[in-house]
Amino acid sequence: xxPPLMTDLIEIKKTARSEAKARRKVAKAAHPDAADSAMxxxxxxxxxTPGAVVSAYRPIFSELDVSPLMLALxxxxxxxxxxxxxxxxxxxxxxxxxxxxxxxVGAFGAEIPEEAAETVPNLLIAPMLSFxxxxxxxxxxxGFYDRTLEKLRAAGGATxxxxxxxxxxxxxxxxxxxxxxxxxxxxxxGIIRVS
Numbered sequence: 001x002x003p004p005l006m007t008d009l010i011e012i013k014k015t016a017r018s019e020a021k022a023r024r025k026v027a028k029a030a031h032p033d034a035a036d037s038a039m040x041x042x043x044x045x046x047x048x049t050p051g052a053v054v055s056a057y058r059p060i061f062s063e064l065d066v067s068p069l070m071l072a073l074x075x076x077x078x079x080x081x082x083x084x085x086x087x088x089x090x091x092x093x094x095x096x097x098x099x100x101x102x103x104x105v106g107a108f109g110a111e112i113p114e115e116a117a118e119t120v121p122n123l124l125i126a127p128m129l130s131f132x133x134x135x136x137x138x139x140x141x142x143g144f145y146d147r148t149l150e151k152l153r154a155a156g157g158a159t160x161x162x163x164x165x166x167x168x169x170x171x172x173x174x175x176x177x178x179x180x181x182x183x184x185x186x187x188x189x190g191i192i193r194v195s
Contacts, residue, residue: 014171020129020168021061021132026077027165028062030063034165034188042069045191046161046184046193048123053079055094055121057163058103058111063127067118081119083144084112091148094119108140124149124160126182128168135182135194136173137162149180159183166190 022169027160048054053072056066070080081094085107095116106112128137128147145160152158162185169187183194 009174009176013138013141016170016174017129017141020170022161022189024129024165024168027167028064030167031165031188035068037188038064038066038163038186039069039072041073041188041191042125042161042163042186046123046186048073048078051079052122053094053119055081055083055124055134056097057125057127058082059127060109064165066125066127066163069125069163070097071099079119081116081121082110082112083148084160085110085144088142089147090144091151092144093094094121100103120152122158124152124158125163126160128162128164129170130170130173131162131164131182131185131192132170132173133192134172135162135185135192136175136179137182137185138170138173143178146178146180150178153180161186 056070059065068071080097082097083092084095086093095113095118097113101113102113104114128139130138149160160182162182164185164187166187166189184191
């Protein structure tokens with residue numbers, strides 16, 4: 001049996017996700033140049049150490065398109081990978097990605113490299129439904145990024161930067177103890193960091 005307070009939080013998050021999906025869809029339609037603007041803010045404000053491995057994502061639904069940033073990082077010689085969902089209640093694994101990678105449809109409809117070496121990222125670029133000034137993110141509810149960040153941070157660290165439309169910011173994301181805080185969020189309007 002789920003405790004009453006947890007049941008309340010499940011319902012609160014469910015409602016927040018529904019509202020966030022609608023808000024993000026409107027933001028995408030209203031900001032056709034957002035991907036290029038966000039890419040510029042990322043490149044100007046996020047330091048990538050030499051030899052770092054960066055995980056990005058293949059956009060689904062109305063997520064802010066990270067593709068221009070991935071191409072720009074690839075052109076700068078940064079090693080890139082994309083997350084792979086291996087199963088429920090598991091952390092993500094990561095496959096090396098290049099623009100030449102043969103892609104197939106993975107879980108939730110996100111593209112993943114068909115055959116590629118696995119790697120471990122130092123920097124994760126995370127999609128989301130919403131975020132707040134505390135730099136917490138609301139995801140789709142699978143807990144994949146939270147489990148992954150907890151594991152990577154326990155093993156020596158990883159930086160996590162959210163990637164979203166500015167309109168996805170909310171006053172407060174509903175959180176629970178397993179939710180992992182990001183290190184910053186890049187939007188088409190700029191970057192927000194942990195204060």
